[in-house]
Amino acid sequence: MEKSKLHELFKDKSFGEILFDEPMKNHTSFKIGGPADIMIIPNREDDITKSIKFCRENNIRYFVMGNGTNLLVKDTGIRGVVIKISNGFDNIEIQGDKVICQSGALLSKVAKKALKNSLTGFEFASGIPGTIGGAITMNAGAYGGEMKDIVVKVRVLDKNNRVVEFSNEEMDFRYRGSKVVDQGLVVLGAEFKLKNGDFSQIKERMEDLTERRVSKQPLELPSGGSTFKRPEGHFAGKLIEDAGLRGVRFGDAQVSEKHCGFIVNRGEATFEQVLTLIRTIQKIVYDKFNVILEPEIKIIGDD
Structure with a gap:
């Protein structure tokens, strides 16, 4: 659905707080991500159920998020609706x-x-x-x-x-x-x-x-938490360290020097920089140890 039509549909809706063209970098711990066409921040259960029902009935794409601590959002943002269930629905x-x-x-x-x-x-x-x-x-x-x-x-x-x-x-x-x-x-x-x-x-x-x-995690820098799931019989951080990737970076995206299981944003990291680093880590770890690293962070967004 075209953004202008989407904005018109939600202009007078009362599903809680409604934001238009809201930068996702303001809502993710990675501090990365372009605008969501519509963001809904519900205050009541009714806001959630009604907004989702409305999206389903009108064939509008929607994505439900929490505090954004494990999300990597494309710089081009998210088409459709993001429903952020966090402050305001936290009794x-x-x-x-x-x-x-x-x-x-x-x-x-x-x-x-x-x-x-x-x-x-x-x-x-x-x-x-x-x-x-x-x-x-x-x-x-x-x-x-x-x-x-x-x-x-x-x-x-x-x-x-x-x-x-x-x-x-x-x-x-x-x-x-x-x-x-x-x-x-x-x-x-x-x-x-x-x-x-x-x-x-x-x-x-x-x-x-x-x-x-x-003491062990790079909490002082933006990240999406543990980047990879734990592979059976291994620890992702140890594999990445043993592959010689501690501190490796693309632009402002870097394998944390404090804990190799985290990719951190050193300042103005882009989605593509983080994705390139993820793929590089996956390839090198697989080539060296024959272990597939599966991302734990959720990658979302539209081109």
Whole structure:
């Protein structure tokens, strides 16, 4: 659909905040990406369900994102609609040992709320820079924990515009995947079951994990997090380092000197520079070790 017609269609809609020609670099941790024709930032569940239903009924392409922490967007941007579920749709409730969150809630905020209520089990996710929706979608994990370990049920919008709930078992959680990916679902919220614990021990565990992340990961520079999935029997960062690629760069896109599993933006990196670096890493690692590195970051956008 032509951009002018798209803008006209959304001019008077009330799906939350609506932005036109919004630069995606302002919404991704990589700080890379051209404009989205339309960006919707919903405040209520109704905003999400109605906007997606409207897009489906009018055959408008749409993409649902969270905090943009694992996205690499083309410099030409995204045609159609981007629905950003983050601030504004981020309520967190504690009910005994259960935590009930809207999908836009940041993992770090959920972890802090769990700590405040002396609930343990969420510490592993305290430093993951994403939202509940993104974490559920990809079964996010770190330091021995994964979403599947603590999820009770997930509330989603399905392909038929119905709001339904799935249990943990029904979610088909696996390494960096779930039923959300398989069926094109949209996460609206989730319920977690934690355990009562000792405040000081939970706090100490979170501080320890934070220190490990800060000391080992290039958090001081924009990136999309871990660039590649962990290949079976290997670690992506170690393979990249052993291939002699530490610090290699194309323009402002660079293999982090602090952790080779990350590609960082040294300033004004472009999509093409990052993509060239990704492909170069994949080819050299495959040539040297016969291991295929699969991107963990999601590459989106239109030419």
